[in-house]
Amino acid sequence: MGVLFFFKILLYLGIILILLKQYIVSWVLLDKVGYKFLKYIIPISEILLLLFFDGLFLLPSVLAFLFLIYKHEIYKDRAFKKYYSINKEKFFLKREKLTYVILISPVIFLTLNNMWESINNFLYKFNIELKISEYNFTFLQKDFVDYLVLFVLVCIIAPIVEEFTFRVLIYDNWFRKKYDKKIIALIASALLFSLSHFDINTLLFTFITGIVLGFIYDIFGYLGSAVFHMCMNFYTFMGVIGLSINKIFTLSIILILGFYLFINRKDSERVKT
Template sequence: MFFAIILYALALITVAAKAPTYFIQDKQIANSIILAVYFLCLIVVLLIYRKELTKLYSFSRINKKSFLWAITGALTILVIQLINGMVMVLLNVELLPEGESFYDLANEFPVLLLLPLAAAPIFEELIFRGVIYEWSFKNTKGKHWIAAVCSSVLFAAIHFSLLNFVSFFLIGMVLAHLYRRYGLVLSTITHIFVNLAIISINLKL
């Protein structure tokens, strides 16, 4: 478990710090390296958990009702984001300047959108729900809310934003609940949909 978390942290730091840009001047090459490192870390983690993937990504609980839950979860997350944004505006706080720089880069290098629309939701759901939630659930004798809180606190902390900690925590709780009811497939689909909606708004697609 800890090796998988370390790999996720390495992938996240590579993206957040834009590490390759410090020693490679060509932006296209640097961004390609960022993508490659992130996807490589994801592939290694998928290989580590290859035996559990069939169980984690089971479609057996997916039905019409599950998609209604997914839509409800996605809308709840978007409302959380909206309220968080309104609070930040009222407090006259700048919202995630690093996010703005990402959207600038995405306009220049659209391939970077593979991160929030594919790699990140898959990686984050696997780590925080498939690994950390499951580990907490087993070690608290099946206490769902304790496992949800543990995974959500870490999910919020890893985004390195104290001002947005509460909103990320609540988002983690929603995704943990979806995961508990319908599995990793649904929480990942919901995560992707939310990211798509936020990116569409920010890039004015």
């Protein structure tokens, strides 16, 4: 165990302490909108991501919160109200809108991938090749348990944490207050979102995805963007385990149709009773 190992341990501990400070802010917000259970899910989820993801991709958001907390002292209720106006509607999602979010997700995913391929083909003419790297975990060895852990972290935990971090707090409650034009706030938050993944190859792809997630958040709120993010990561996860884009699209359509039929059946049974 060298100096680098101890430095990494100290870095992890420091980041976790910063996160605990951050939750003073998020806990107040979540209490106000009535989502108290997220107070426990988000801290555990974010620490798991920091411990298991190789690259500390949440570091920029943590540093942003450190700046916010000490500059504005938003842990004080009076200052909190001043800097963080809470729109409770952003935290509620009707089932009909949830269905819309899930239905549009494979179409947008396929569109983004086609756009990415077109950009790649154009850059390839100039001998520039960008590759979307697979998720890099230090503990995964490609057996069932490892893929299960990967699925939970990537498809469930990461969207919950990232949407609360980048859309609710950074985009809606920081940049929207800082910039008069919403488009500037959207671009700035998407840029920070893309930089937080620490991958130069996927910088443009995650930036465009961040823009899309910002629009989804504006239309459907936090739960809408979180569910959409989960769907996008699920399709990416299918690619990681070896499915082609066409198979992913077909599988997603089948799952969505099954979900839609299940919901309609439940509604019909409820009407009959």
